[in-house]
Amino acid sequence: MKPLTGAPSPAPLLEARAITVRFGGLEAVGGLDMAVARDAIHGLIGPNGAGKTTVLNVLTGFIRPTEGELVFDGAEIGGLGVNGFARRGLARTFQNIRLFGAMTVLESVLVGAHQRFSANALSLVFARRSARAAEAAMIARAYELLEFVGLGADVADRVATTLSYGHQRRVEIARALISAPKLLLLDEPLAGMNAVEKSEIADLVRQVRAQGIAVLLIEHDMQVVRRLCDHLTVLEYGRKLADGPPEDVLADPAVQAAYLGRAR
Amino acid sequence: MDYLGQLLANGLVLGAIYALAAVAFTLVYGVVRLVNFAFGELFMLGAFLTASLMLPEVRLLGTIVPMPGFSLPVAAAGAIALTAALGVLVDRIAYRPLRNAPRLAPLITSIAVSVVLQSLAQTVWGAEELRFPEFHLATLPPVVLFDSIYLSVMDLVVMATALAAMLGLSAFIARSSLGRAMRASAEDQMAATLVGIPVNRVVAAAFAIGSGFAALAGLLYAQTYGFAHSSMGFLPGLKALTAAVLGGIGSIPGAALGGLILGLVEALGSGYLPNGTAWKDAISFVLLVGLLYLRPQGLLGKPELNAAGRGSLLGGASEFGAAWLRAAFAKVDGGLTRAAAAGPRAALALLALAILVGLVVPSDYWLRILTMVVIYGMLASGLNVIVGFAGLLDLGFVAFWAVGSYLTSILFVLVLKDQFGVAPADIWWLLYLNLPLAGLLAAGFAVLLGTPTLRLRGDYLAIMTLGFGEIVRVVAINWMDLTNGPMGIRGIPAPNLFGIALGSPRAQFFFALALAVLVVFAIARLVRSYVGRAWVAIREDEEAAEAMGVPTARYKLYAYAASGFVGGFVGVFYAHSQQYISPLNFSLFENILLLMLVVLGGLGTFVGPFIGALIWIVFLQLALDLPFVQAYPETRFALLGVVLIVLMVFRPQGLAASARVALTMPGARPANAKEAA
Ligand SMILES: Nc1ncnc2c1ncn2[C@@H]1O[C@H](COP(=O)(O)OP(=O)(O)OP(=O)(O)O)[C@@H](O)[C@H]1O
Ligand SMILES: [Mg+2]
Numbered sequence A: 001m002k003p004l005t006g007a008p009s010p011a012p013l014l015e016a017r018a019i020t021v022r023f024g025g026l027e028a029v030g031g032l033d034m035a036v037a038r039d040a041i042h043g044l045i046g047p048n049g050a051g052k053t054t055v056l057n058v059l060t061g062f063i064r065p066t067e068g069e070l071v072f073d074g075a076e077i078g079g080l081g082v083n084g085f086a087r088r089g090l091a092r093t094f095q096n097i098r099l100f101g102a103m104t105v106l107e108s109v110l111v112g113a114h115q116r117f118s119a120n121a122l123s124l125v126f127a128r129r130s131a132r133a134a135e136a137a138m139i140a141r142a143y144e145l146l147e148f149v150g151l152g153a154d155v156a157d158r159v160a161t162t163l164s165y166g167h168q169r170r171v172e173i174a175r176a177l178i179s180a181p182k183l184l185l186l187d188e189p190l191a192g193m194n195a196v197e198k199s200e201i202a203d204l205v206r207q208v209r210a211q212g213i214a215v216l217l218i219e220h221d222m223q224v225v226r227r228l229c230d231h232l233t234v235l236e237y238g239r240k241l242a243d244g245p246p247e248d249v250l251a252d253p254a255v256q257a258a259y260l261g262r263a264r
Numbered sequence B: 001m002d003y004l005g006q007l008l009a010n011g012l013v014l015g016a017i018y019a020l021a022a023v024a025f026t027l028v029y030g031v032v033r034l035v036n037f038a039f040g041e042l043f044m045l046g047a048f049l050t051a052s053l054m055l056p057e058v059r060l061l062g063t064i065v066p067m068p069g070f071s072l073p074v075a076a077a078g079a080i081a082l083t084a085a086l087g088v089l090v091d092r093i094a095y096r097p098l099r100n101a102p103r104l105a106p107l108i109t110s111i112a113v114s115v116v117l118q119s120l121a122q123t124v125w126g127a128e129e130l131r132f133p134e135f136h137l138a139t140l141p142p143v144v145l146f147d148s149i150y151l152s153v154m155d156l157v158v159m160a161t162a163l164a165a166m167l168g169l170s171a172f173i174a175r176s177s178l179g180r181a182m183r184a185s186a187e188d189q190m191a192a193t194l195v196g197i198p199v200n201r202v203v204a205a206a207f208a209i210g211s212g213f214a215a216l217a218g219l220l221y222a223q224t225y226g227f228a229h230s231s232m233g234f235l236p237g238l239k240a241l242t243a244a245v246l247g248g249i250g251s252i253p254g255a256a257l258g259g260l261i262l263g264l265v266e267a268l269g270s271g272y273l274p275n276g277t278a279w280k281d282a283i284s285f286v287l288l289v290g291l292l293y294l295r296p297q298g299l300l301g302k303p304e305l306n307a308a309g310r311g312s313l314l315g316g317a318s319e320f321g322a323a324w325l326r327a328a329f330a331k332v333d334g335g336l337t338r339a340a341a342a343g344p345r346a347a348l349a350l351l352a353l354a355i356l357v358g359l360v361v362p363s364d365y366w367l368r369i370l371t372m373v374v375i376y377g378m379l380a381s382g383l384n385v386i387v388g389f390a391g392l393l394d395l396g397f398v399a400f401w402a403v404g405s406y407l408t409s410i411l412f413v414l415v416l417k418d419q420f421g422v423a424p425a426d427i428w429w430l431l432y433l434n435l436p437l438a439g440l441l442a443a444g445f446a447v448l449l450g451t452p453t454l455r456l457r458g459d460y461l462a463i464m465t466l467g468f469g470e471i472v473r474v475v476a477i478n479w480m481d482l483t484n485g486p487m488g489i490r491g492i493p494a495p496n497l498f499g500i501a502l503g504s505p506r507a508q509f510f511f512a513l514a515l516a517v518l519v520v521f522a523i524a525r526l527v528r529s530y531v532g533r534a535w536v537a538i539r540e541d542e543e544a545a546e547a548m549g550v551p552t553a554r555y556k557l558y559a560y561a562a563s564g565f566v567g568g569f570v571g572v573f574y575a576h577s578q579q580y581i582s583p584l585n586f587s588l589f590e591n592i593l594l595l596m597l598v599v600l601g602g603l604g605t606f607v608g609p610f611i612g613a614l615i616w617i618v619f620l621q622l623a624l625d626l627p628f629v630q631a632y633p634e635t636r637f638a639l640l641g642v643v644l645i646v647l648m649v650f651r652p653q654g655l656a657a658s659a660r661v662a663l664t665m666p667g668a669r670p671a672n673a674k675e676a677a
Helices: A052-059 A082-088 A105-112 A121-125 A129-148 A165-177 A195-210 A222-228 A246-251 A253-259 B002-032 B039-054 B072-098 B104-125 B153-175 B177-187 B189-194 B199-225 B234-247 B252-272 B276-294 B323-342 B344-360 B364-389 B398-417 B430-453 B458-478 B505-527 B530-540 B542-547 B552-578 B588-601 B608-625 B627-631 B635-650 B671-676
Strands: A014-023 A026-036 A041-045 A067-072 A090-092 A183-187 A214-218 A231-236 A239-244 B057-060 B063-066 B143-145 B149-151
Touching: A014 A052, A026 A052, A026 A067, A026 A231, A026 A239, A041 A052, A041 A195, A041 A222, A052 A067, A052 A183, A052 A214, A082 A090, A082 B542, A090 A165, A105 A129, A105 A165, A105 B530, A121 A129, A121 B505, A129 A165, A165 A183, A165 A195, A195 A214, A195 A222, A222 A246, A231 A246, A231 A253, A239 A246, A239 A253, A246 A253, B002 B039, B002 B149, B002 B153, B002 B177, B002 B199, B002 B234, B002 B252, B039 B057, B039 B072, B039 B104, B039 B199, B039 B234, B057 B104, B072 B104, B072 B199, B072 B635, B104 B588, B104 B635, B149 B153, B153 B177, B153 B199, B153 B252, B177 B199, B199 B234, B234 B252, B234 B276, B234 B458, B252 B276, B276 B430, B276 B458, B344 B364, B344 B505, B364 B505, B364 B530, B364 B552, B364 B588, B364 B608, B398 B430, B398 B458, B398 B552, B398 B588, B430 B458, B430 B552, B458 B588, B505 B530, B505 B552, B530 B542, B530 B552, B542 B552, B588 B608, B588 B635, B608 B627, B608 B635, B627 B635
Parallel strands: A041 A214, A041 A231, A090 A183, A183 A214
Antiparallel strands: A014 A026, A014 A067, A231 A239, B057 B063, B143 B149
């Protein structure tokens, strides 16, 4: 394993050790070691089918790895359920957008804030002041975040799944951010977007990091990756091919060979 | 030993019949992942058709019709062929349009098909039993094994037929190209489509064979017990489904194994347990619930069959439908959307209207009916919490209702009046204590029953809740000391407030209305908060909800508890308003009816359950003026079933779907955001 450069902090935010995932006979991820620093925009790249989404699923508890362990923010989290990962501060978006049907944008974003509510059933039924205050605070926060991700307040009451593709991605990001995560994991947030939108989302990612939230993102567009990320992990056939700062990694002949003729 | 041997022999006969019907469930589930509840009714039709074909004449629709008077084998073949054709037709009309719909849709449709077939059978053949004609083999003396075990010749024929049918089916699936295609679709439907297997033909074949097996099982059952009846398919259907799940649904050897185990367990249980025959129905369901808890995939099944289907009925509108139908719905939707946007004002207007109606309606008869509307509306609202908001099909909701009704009736009548001689009027306040108490008790039950179901999804969940509901009903019938058994409890006092009896129909109506306001208010407050958002998120995409930090298992339990609370709460008032309850009030049919009312009105809305209840109960009464309905009252249920099937295909969200419920607390929005919106 190459040493992690540019990460003087000895304790990374997230550390995956010797992660292996097998689906029946297929080894989708093999012995992966990976660390995400506390202030990183960390890119996870690799050809189609390399196992990137599988890794992201492991890091968010969706898939329990066949082998390996996960340490997040100093604690072992491998045994938690999916919502436990979310509660510890890991928030994600999905490669195929998964917004809740029949919910408005505002409501969808508020689902992300679930863990920040605590009113009990009685105070909800009697609409106690504390319950109302918590709701109002989260709604205000949701409006802030909608603006932050570049959506106007006018979309708040539209049914989320009727928005354009690009806007749906932004709603997903707002829904993830409202949980106040420590690490935001984005699965191909730029897919299917035009150049303008891509640079907007890239700016958004930088702003997220500026707020002290680390970002792990999967992306195929090498131009964007080079400019946006400060650390890259390259996967091929489920194994780690390279790991380090973008300029080093992208200059690596093995990485270039992996991408040659495959990606754009 | 002799006794045991005889029980085993009886168990084998019963098991053979269960196994045949289980094959029907398993075959269709394997190919289209649908639990076709209607097989119980095809089972019944097999029995009726065979009996009719064997008789010289039968009374159909009240007129005597000459019949061919075939012998059993010929009649059976005819009945099987007819039922198989009907099965294919049902699939074509009711299920095929829903192939890609969320799983709840075909499940509800199959329940509706069941209701339609049963009501039609009752219309055609009447409400009485049809005696099953004796076949000449049945007159032969019984075979005696080991000097002491008696098996009639027909018992042997039943077992031999079942065995032959099973072996024939196995050979068919292994050898014929259609059979192989069936197995391929069962393994992986997507792949089967890709390699060019004509899936619709395979599905039709599965329905044909499955329906044929159900008919065969039904006619053997009717032959064994000597009669056919329009509701005879219900319990054996559930048992066969249990057997299929027991063996591992989707697996044919599993169905055979499950059927045999169930038949034997039932025979042994009724033979050896104290008062076993009374409890034998509960035995199967306890077995089912235990098995689903410990090993949801069944004995021989594959675990992935229990996968969740994503998306809900409310996600999007169906594209089907004539232009005028869609235009009509669009009009309704426009009005409802506007009304829903008006929020509390619309609700108050509705309440004012209800009060006005309560004040001006002159007839006691209609006041009683309107009270019933409100009661059913409340119950349906409780069911709506779990089905409409959390998206979990619950076929055991009546149990909560029963808990509430029985709690208050037992306390008032069996304990205080009969044991201690306390006059109900002296303790009128107990009713008001019982309302929340029964709610809490039922909620406790709901959590208890809900806990084991948390690991289950979709169809299995529905089957499990159904098992629970049946267990509660069987307990209510058989635990004589507690519930008075089938006689029910009489003399439950009418509601009373500070010594003023509220027994008059008008007082009861207003009492019900007041409770309804409380129920809707409480549900609305919960739904319009983070709790309701968690429920809807679970309904729409459970995994994504979990990834957003929603502990989905816990919130499903909360949904059960809330729905149970409402069931228990309303149950108390129901008992006092009816003044008499018996286990018959809490049958699975009532649960199905409530479900249909919610779906009719609109899942996941506040007004939907009441709209459904109003339409149905008022129609039920008005239709009685029609001479046709007077002659055939069951046709009303058939019509409800048909309406529901049509709705599932053309408008799965129900009539009032566009009265979309906002999921944020009213008044919690910042002022500027309201302007922007
Ligand atoms: N649930 C699963 N069961 C079986 N195989 C799976 C499953 N999920 C992923 N795979 C397989 O694992 C491998 C890695 O898939 P993954 O989706 O992680 O790739 P990816 O790098 O995200 O690709 P893409 O760039 O196309 O999104 C693929 O061969 C895929 O077919
Ligand atoms: Mg991927």
